[in-house]
Amino acid sequence: MIKIAVIIGSTRPGRNGEAVAKWVFDIASRRTDAQFELVDLKEANLPLLDEPVPPSRGQYSQPHTKAWAAKIDSFDGFVFVTPEYNHGTSAALKNAIDYLYKEWNNKAAAFVSYGSAGGARAVEHLRLVMAEVQVATVRNQVMFSLFTDFENFSTFKPAAHHEKSVNAMLDQLVAWTGALQPLRGK
Ligand SMILES: Cc1cc2nc3c(=O)[nH]c(=O)nc-3n(C[C@H](O)[C@H](O)[C@H](O)COP(=O)(O)O)c2cc1C
Numbered sequence: 574m575i576k577i578a579v580i581i582g583s584t585r586p587g588r589n590g591e592a593v594a595k596w597v598f599d600i601a602s603r604r605t606d607a608q609f610e611l612v613d614l615k616e617a618n619l620p621l622l623d624e625p626v627p628p629s630r631g632q633y634s635q636p637h638t639k640a641w642a643a644k645i646d647s648f649d650g651f652v653f654v655t656p657e658y659n660h661g662t663s664a665a666l667k668n669a670i671d672y673l674y675k676e677w678n679n680k681a682a683a684f685v686s687y688g689s690a691g692g693a694r695a696v697e698h699l700r701l702v703m704a705e706v707q708v709a710t711v712r713n714q715v716m717f718s719l720f721t722d723f724e725n726f727s728t729f730k731p732a733a734h735h736e737k738s739v740n741a742m743l744d745q746l747v748a749w750t751g752a753l754q755p756l757r758g759k
Pocket residue numbers: 583584585587588589590591656657658659660661687688689690691692
């Protein structure tokens with residue numbers, strides 16, 4: 574069965590990302606067309622990229638890189654749950670993406686974002702990054718407003734209509750993840 578990671582893209586103490594990702598994961602877990610797993614960047618505990626050889630050469634030297642590569646390799650697709658920091662994604666998520674190359678290739682991704690403008694700019698940033706690691710990104714995305722989907726900008730209280738949007742996004746993600754399977758050869 575198709576395996577999809579829901580990646581928590583922030584590592585900050587008190588982060589909103591964990592509640593958002595867990596809510597998305599809970600909805601995803603009720604589906605029967607794919608298996609979902611929550612992946613926390615905080616647990617991956619990656620330092621700033623410390624590999625001497627560019628990731629596209631696949632010569633990983635550090636134990637944390639090898640562990641991260643094995644984890645990402647085990648998935649067919651991804652839901653990136655991203656904050657917006659200064660109109661981009663988080664440094665932690667960008668760093669975690671930069672660590673690898675072939676483990677991302679020929680897979681599909683979808684985005685869940687949050688911020689004052691729904692995190693839209695962070696997702697646009699991520700779409701460009703995904704193109705370079707050969708990940709196909711689906712159109713539907715889910716955006717949460719810090720003003721209307723959180724209390725005091727910190728307690729996640731999503732509006733009811735978002736659940737339908739999560740499933741619409743996952744419909745596209747599962748379809749594209751499956752369609753790219755011949756290119757992955759597994
Ligand atoms: C360094 C930093 C930069 C931020 N820049 C933006 C921004 O450009 N646009 C925005 O909408 N929110 C911005 N915010 C607010 C975040 O969207 C908000 O704090 C969100 O909860 C961050 O995600 P996290 O709690 O999972 O870390 C910024 C927050 C931080 C910490």
